[in-house]
Amino acid sequence: xxxxxxxxxxxxxxxxxxxxxxxxxxxxxxxxxxxxxxxxxxxxxxxxxxxxxxxxxxxxxxxxxxxxxxxxxxxxxxxxxxxxxxxxxxxxxxxxxxxxxxxxxxxxxxxxxx
Amino acid sequence: xxxxxxxxxxxxxxxxxxxxxxxxxxxxxxxxxxxxxxxxxxxxxxxxxxxxxxxxxxxxxxxxxxxxxxxxxxxxxxxxxxxxxxxxxxxxxxxxxxxxxxxxxxxxxxxxxxxxxxxxxxxxxxxxxxxxxxxxxxxxxxxxxxxxxxxxx
Numbered sequence: 001x002x003x004x005x006x007x008x009x010x011x012x013x014x015x016x017x018x019x020x021x022x023x024x025x026x027x028x029x030x031x032x033x034x035x036x037x038x039x040x041x042x043x044x045x046x047x048x049x050x051x052x053x054x055x056x057x058x059x060x061x062x063x064x065x066x067x068x069x070x071x072x073x074x075x076x077x078x079x080x081x082x083x084x085x086x087x088x089x090x091x092x093x094x095x096x097x098x099x100x101x102x103x104x105x106x107x108x109x110x111x112x113x114x
Numbered sequence: 115x116x117x118x119x120x121x122x123x124x125x126x127x128x129x130x131x132x133x134x135x136x137x138x139x140x141x142x143x144x145x146x147x148x149x150x151x152x153x154x155x156x157x158x159x160x161x162x163x164x165x166x167x168x169x170x171x172x173x174x175x176x177x178x179x180x181x182x183x184x185x186x187x188x189x190x191x192x193x194x195x196x197x198x199x200x201x202x203x204x205x206x207x208x209x210x211x212x213x214x215x216x217x218x219x220x221x222x223x224x225x226x227x228x229x230x231x232x233x234x235x236x237x238x239x240x241x242x243x244x245x246x247x248x249x250x251x252x253x254x255x256x257x258x259x260x261x262x263x264x265x266x267x
Contacts, residue, residue: 023222024222027220027221029222042222046222047223049222049223050219050222
């Protein structure tokens with residue numbers, strides 16, 4: 001089985017993905033990261049974990065099961081997140097990313113991590 | 115939120131809004147309270163400040179024993195509520211932040227926004243500190259003035 005760093009490196013090699021980080025959902029702290037320079041991994045980890053926790057609660061309140069994939073689209077790129085047990089896999093992508101391929105890779109990685 | 119120093123108010127309000135902290139206390143390294151949020155009783159504030167300063171002093175000694183200059187932060191993890199303690203330098207000397215948070219926040223969020231609070235406090239601090247000599251005859255009056263500022267009564 002691949003380790004977290006290998007999984008992140010593989011994910012970060014998908015075209016358009018600028019970096020990825022594995023976060024502890026309860027703490028919002030980084031477990032492993034593969035980010036390009038200039039990206040504040042600590043901030044991404046804390047805020048993405050908070051967002052995922054809130055979305056999890058929102059879907060529960062709506063009577064749905066917890067989300068398996070989140071896509072947050074911004075003018076200059078996209079933030080993707082896949083909860084996996086007590087962890088959250090987060091990827092930061094540019095506007096050129098193939099979201100379908102990135103989603104497939106993230107769900108695959110999340111499944112292995114969980 | 116109550117503050118003895120008015121310039122602390124803005125940065126602290128932003129920290130509270132962003133971190134979702136339940137209780138926050140800013141104090142000097144000797145345990146003198148500078149600002150507080152969420153505490154209802156002055157006795158609780160004074161106790162928390164004294165204990166927070168004592169914890170930082172004792173962990174400072176542990177840091178020294180293991181060859182660290184100091185620990186950046188300290189987290190006490192509870193079942194529902196957690197305590198984050200961190201010393202930081204300001205133009206007014208070394209201060210300590212004590213933050214109590216629950217499931218509405220995470221240690222990562224508190225740490226992230228606490229670091230931003232420290233940057234904002236350092237920028238906002240007046241460079242010319244008023245010289246205040248605490249004398250035994252004025253101690254009680256100054257203490258009462260601080261309590262009025264922190265609790266509004």
